[in-house]
Amino acid sequence: MDLNIKTNDKDHLDIGGADALDLVEEFGSPIYAIDEVRIRENYNKFYNSFSKYYPDFKVFYACKANTNLAVMKILESEGCCVDTVSPGEVYISRKLGFSPDRILFTGNNITDEELKMVHDMGVILNIDSVSALNRLSEVVNPKGFKISFRVNPMVGAGHHEHTITGGVMSKFGIMDNEASEVYAMAKDLGFDPIGMHSHIGSGILDPEPFKLAIGSTMDIAGKVHEDTGIDFEFVDFGGGVGVPYTPEEKALDLDHFASENISFFKEKLSEYNMGKPTMYLEPGRYLVADAVTLLVKVNSVKQSYRKFIGVNAGFNTLLRPSMYDSYHHIVDASKMSAPITQEVDVAGNVCESGDLFARDRPLPDVEEGDVLGILNAGAYGFTMASNYNSRPLPAEVLVNNGEATLVRKAQTFDDLLEGQIIPEHLE
Ligand SMILES: *Cc1c(COP(=O)(O)O)cnc(C)c1O
Secondary structure (H helix, E strand, C coil), X not given: CCCCCEECCCCCEEECCEEHHHHHHHHCCCEEEEEHHXXXXXXXXXXXXXXXXCCCEEEEEEHHHXXXXXXXXXXXXXXXXXXXXXXXXXXXXXXXXXXXXXXXXXXXXXXXXXXXXXXXCCCEEEECCHHHHHHHHHHCCCCCCEEEEEECCCCCCCCCHHHECCCCCCCCXXXXXXXXXXXXXXXXXXXXXXXXXXXXXXXXXXHHHHHHHHHHXXXXXXXXXXXXXXXXXXXXXXXXXXXXXXXXXXXXCHHHHHHHHHHHHHHHHHHCCCCXXXXXXXXXXXXXXXXXXXXXXXXXXXXXXXXXXEEXXXXXXXXXXXHHCCCCCEEECCCCCCCCCEEEEEECCCCCCCCEEEEEEEEXXXXXXXXXXXXXXXXXXXXXCCCHXXXXXXXXEEEEXXXXXXXXXXXXXXXXXCCCCCXXXXX
């Protein structure tokens, strides 16, 4: 099994050297517990796998997966760059010490004001449409400003329809067959177009779609190079590398994946005489997913027409199971080696029938008061959490070799009132 699960000598779930039950005891629950060492390992494994075959290589962490400041600071300290999709993410990245040359902006359907704001911060933009190009040229001085375009490589893949970002149904990128024209247009406007970007989807464990996307993106880049004479400084193949969520899924063999894709990339570079542009990749999920566990407490065990294990968190805390029908492995952190005795539903505390973390899940004899660990909660976990049902957002704790530090306080009820104004006539 390729899931990241460790058990300590008390038969409890171990998180980066800390006992999951101690974390809940000290910091309460539900709580997102982050393992610092695991993030560093994931980054280094990813970076080294590719850079050893192609040293002109950079990793841009797609931070929408997890914008916790400590998480981003850890990656910053490793030398990682960051890919952002909103001005807010650029703002956070700048605050944390990422210099503008370490930040990419890959927004879509953004306003003139946002375009200008991101430009003024000195960040490189992956422009998503002719509309954005024209609007950018009106709000900034294009002279010599380096830009890149997101193209649609006509390949899409992902763990769910909502996460597929290439192909004819996708809202992202400029069309493959208009690329040369658009790059020429950018040059005419005075911009310095030096990059090309594509991103085909998320949660991909099959190497095939990546290879197709690299091929088609390089064919587009090669054609643009031939048609317009643009020398690309970078080609960016986006993110999307998946992680195993179920015990049956196998992790991608990253080394093999890197070596195959880099040789294909190099073939294409020489086919089109493109020199040696830097290769960018934008992993989000891969770097953070398995470094975070959502710890929840069982507050009721109920035998109805089915058996429900009721916990003190819901899709307001972790949306993926309800939103994408995603599987998250669940362990009883209080008795890790207890035998599986039943198949039960694990239900949240939100008032909706769809609020389930799992259906018919093999689990041991879970009791009220037990702590459950919901694994792989590091990507699109906290960042998609909400205040639905007027529940405060949970705390986040960082564990570094057994040392636990609170890195985000749980919200209070007063936080739920924050920013709201009752008009005078209702007072
Ligand atoms: C979301 C996103 C990524 C990261 O996707 P993962 O599946 O988390 O690796 C990378 N690039 C862009 C442009 C994205 O929108």
